[in-house]
Each structure stands twice: as structure tokens, then as C-alpha cells.
Amino acid sequence: MQHCGTKRLETERLILRRYVMEDVAAVYKNWASDDEVTKYLTWPTHKSQEISQRVVESWVDRYLDDNYYHWTIALKDNGEEPVGDIAVVNMNESISMMHIGYCIGKAWWHRGITSEALKAVMDFLFDVVGANRIEARHDPRNPNSGGVMKKCGMKYEGTLRSAGSNNQGICDECYYALLKEER
Numbered sequence: 001m002q003h004c005g006t007k008r009l010e011t012e013r014l015i016l017r018r019y020v021m022e023d024v025a026a027v028y029k030n031w032a033s034d035d036e037v038t039k040y041l042t043w044p045t046h047k048s049q050e051i052s053q054r055v056v057e058s059w060v061d062r063y064l065d066d067n068y069y070h071w072t073i074a075l076k077d078n079g080e081e082p083v084g085d086i087a088v089v090n091m092n093e094s095i096s097m098m099h100i101g102y103c104i105g106k107a108w109w110h111r112g113i114t115s116e117a118l119k120a121v122m123d124f125l126f127d128v129v130g131a132n133r134i135e136a137r138h139d140p141r142n143p144n145s146g147g148v149m150k151k152c153g154m155k156y157e158g159t160l161r162s163a164g165s166n167n168q169g170i171c172d173e174c175y176y177a178l179l180k181e182e183r
Contacts, residue, residue, distance in 0.1 A: 001096050001130045003066040009120045015080055016071035016117055019059050023072060026082045028052035030105035037106055040142040040166050067091070069125070073104060073117045083108045086117050088125070096132035098125050102148070109144070115151040122152060126180050135177035139166055149176035153183070 009016040019027075031037045032046040032055075046052045062068045073084035084104030091098045100121060104114045118136075125131040138145035140159060150156070154176035164173045 001067075001091075001093065002128070004128060005066045006063060006069050006071060007124065007128070009071065009124055010076075011116050011120045013076055014113065014116055014120070015074045015076055016086065016120055017074065017080070018063055019056050019070070019072050019082075021053075021056060021060060023082045024049060024053045024056050027056055027072075027085075030081070030083050030107070031085070031103055034106055037103055038167055040139040040145070040168065040171075041103060042101075042164075042166050044167065069098070069121075069129075071117070071121065073102075073113065075108075075113070084114065084117065086114075086121055096130060098129075098131045098134050100134060100136045102136075112151075114148045118148055118152045122178065126183065132180050133177055135175060137164070137173045137175050139164075139168065139171045140174050141168070141171070146174055146176065152178070154178045155182070 006018050028046055028049045032052050035045050038045040059070055070087035072082040073086055074080040074082055084102065086100065086102040088098045089101040102114055102118060122134050125134055136149050136154065155178065157175045157177055160173045162170050162172060164171055
């Protein structure tokens with residue numbers, strides 16, 4: 001893969017950009033402090049804005065790495081205030097695979113925003129970085145996350161039983177993926 005780091009991406013409605021420290025309050029307010037948003041995620045709900053500050057600071061520091069891909073999702077008509085998050089959370093260089101994770105604040109659910117962001121990130125990873133396989137997974141009790149994957153053309157590959165854990169405990173994981181040649 002040809003790593004180039006997190007680049008600014010734009011879609012019709014969205015700006016996907018690097019985090020900056022000024023985003024901390026919005027990260028905390030818009031999704032990280034919401035138990036309903038984090039219900040099926042693998043990281044705990046932030047109990048204070050100071051936790052969000054430490055987390056965002058660690059993300060900003062990682063931008064020095066060319067193989068780090070992590071965007072905040074912002075609406076063009078909302079002054080670039082962060083409303084969600086999308087990132088490559090795992091990769092396997094030997095098979096050019098990238099695993100994507102995402103979340104979005106509850107106020108922006110069911111508006112196609114996450115699908116629009118995922119599609120833009122997938123296009124970037126296939127066309128610019130040279131990924132061959134992009135995958136994602138979700139807890140089957142969170143079918144809307146799988147709907148995002150399907151909407152972006154990812155194919156269901158199966159459910160691994162008791163294969164992961166999230167804020168609900170041990171869980172099944174539904175896997176979806178798209179290969180570059182299938183686009």
C-alpha cells in the first residue's frame with residue numbers, strides 16, 4: 001500500500017478531516033458522552049470532557065504516522081463541527097486489508113451521513129492508498145451499522161459467534177467486506 005496519512009476528503013454534504021484540539025468539546029457533546037451511541041462500541045463512554053481531551057490529543061499525535069487514517073465527520077452546513085468519527089482501526093499490510101470503524105452522534109442518525117462518509121473513505125483507501133480489501137464488523141444487535149456497510153456495497157461474509165466484546169460484553173460479530181475488484 002502507498003501510505004499517505006489522513007487527507008481531507010469532501011463529499012456533497014460532508015467534510016472528513018483530521019482532528020484538532022478545538023474539537024474536544026464537540027466530540028464529548030455530540031457522541032463520546034452518549035451511552036446510546038457507545039452501546040455497541042469497543043471503547044467506554046467518556047464520563048468527562050477531560051477524557052475526550054486526552055483521547056483527541058492521542059489522535060492528533062498519531063497524525064505524524066503516514067499509515068494512520070482517522071477522520072472526524074463534519075457537515076459542510078454546520079461550520080465543520082464534528083458530528084461523528086471514522087477510522088482505520090486495524091490493517092494487515094501483507095494482504096492490503098484495512099478494517100474500518102465508525103460512529104455518529106444520535107442527532108445525525110438515519111440521515112445517510114455515515115454511509116456517505118464510509119463511501120468516501122473506502123474510495124480514498126482503494127484509489128489512493130491501494131487497499132485490496134476493506135472490511136468492517138458490527139454487533140448483530142446493532143443492525144443499522146450493518147445497513148451502512150450494505151449501502152456502501154460491502155458484502156456480508158458471516159457471523160462469528162462470541163468472537164468479540166463491546167460495551168454489552170461478549171458478542172457475536174457480523175463481518176462485511178468489499179474487494180477492490182468488486183467495485
